[in-house]
Amino acid sequence: MKVAVLAPVAWRTPPRHYxxxxxxASNIAEGLVQLGIEVTLFATGDSTTTGKLDAICDTGYEEDRSQDAKVLECLHISNLMEKAAEFDIIHNNFDFLPLTYSGLIKTPVITTIHGFSSQKIIPVYKKYNDRGYYVSISNSDRSPQLDYLATVYNGLDTRDFEFYKQPEDYLLYFGRIHPDKGTAEAIDIAQKSKRKLLIAGIIQDGNYYRERVEPFLSDQIKYIGHAGPDERKKLLGNAIALLHPIRFNEPFGMSVAEAMLCGTPVIAFNKGSMPELIKDAQTGFLVDSVDEAVEAVGRLAEINRIDCCNWAASQFSGDKMVEDYLKLYKKILDI
Known part of the structure; x- marks a missing residue:
């Protein structure tokens, strides 16, 4: 079986930080290679893979802003589609644009829908309902207008994480600095619970950071910038809890699974996929307000950290994800 894995070209695959x-896309490609599948990863030229790499640009447009994003995307997608006949199946991790080629090629395209940036993109997915094969990353993140082949939870390489039995005394916010992710709410929770908070992540909304985050930074509330892979597991593992007070229906939530893999419970607003990722009162707490989150901080001693690790490893491992996708490939190809 020859598989083409299409990654975005905003960042390197796998990413350096965000x-x-x-x-x-990287986890899928590397997992398939380990199973003996012939894989070509279509990504930026500085990407790394144990399979074959095919690239039309040296770096992603978010890391080299002199490049035009739309031009890069068009060149990138067309590069794969013009080689479609070389593959048995194409695994699209690049949203809806590649679907516009799918009626022009014979190779089946399976698309992991990593969330909907807007309801306005639904018509493109809907147009290819009968031809495409759609996979959701959580049961909550599905459009009633679309037909789905399955739900496959995002999978992480569990070797990149380790269990931390004895955490340090701080709460952690780990993610984009953006209103949707609830950075300001995390600060509020920390202040009301009188706990130290570390904030790690890229600043995606500069005004929000200047108005809702920066004025509250202190010895208690610290912004430490974005964290790379090595820093990530230490930050996650040493936290007494990850705060995830999202203000939108998040499709998955990678940091939630990552934290639990390290044994760290998660206190999250009960939106989107959170009830699928978190076992309430067992691997964290699902709450509906800042005050409920503060109450949950006081209950963290009730959580057994090894339960968090075991749950995440059983549900959100890269091995499980890749096995689930391979079954879908075989179903599509009728083999």
């Missing part, structure tokens, strides 16, 4: 779609 880039969840690129990370999952």
């Amino acid at each position: 880039g969840p779609w690129e990370q999952i």
Whole structure:
């Protein structure tokens, strides 16, 4: 079986810091190679893979802003589609644009829908309902207008994480600095619970950071910038809890699974996929307000950290994800 894995070209695959779609595309490609599948990863030229790499640009447009994003995307997608006949199946991790080629090629395209940036993109997916094969990353993140082949949870390489039995005394916010992710709410939770908070992540909304985050930074509330892979597991593992007070229906939530793999419970607003990722009162707490989150901080001693690790490893491992996708490939190809 020859598989083409299409990653985005915003960031390197796998990413140096931020880039969840690129990370999952990498995990899929590397997992398939380990199973003996012939894989070509279509990504940026500085990407790394144990399979074959095919690239039309040296770096991603988010890392080299002199490049035009749309031009890069068009060149990138067309590069794969013009070689479609060389593959048995194409695994699209690049949203809806590649679907516009799918009626022009014979190679089946399976698309992991990593969330909907807007309801306005639904018509493109809907147009290819009968031809495409759609996979959701959580049961909550599905459009009633689309037909789905399956739900496959995002999978992480469990070797990149380790269990931390004895945490340090701080709460952690790990993610984009953006209103949707609830950075300001995390600060509020920390202040009301009188706990130290570390904030790690890229600043995606500069005004929000200047108005809702920066004025509250202190010895208690610290912003430490974005964290790479090595820093990530230490930050996650040493935290008494990850705060995830999201203000939108998040499709998955990589940091939630990552934290639990390290044994760290998660206190999250009960939105989107959170009830699928977190076992309430067992691997964290699902709450509906800042005050409920503060109450949950006081209950963290009730959580057994090894339960968090075991749950995440059983549900969100890269091995499980790749096995689930391979079954879908075989189903599509009728083999």
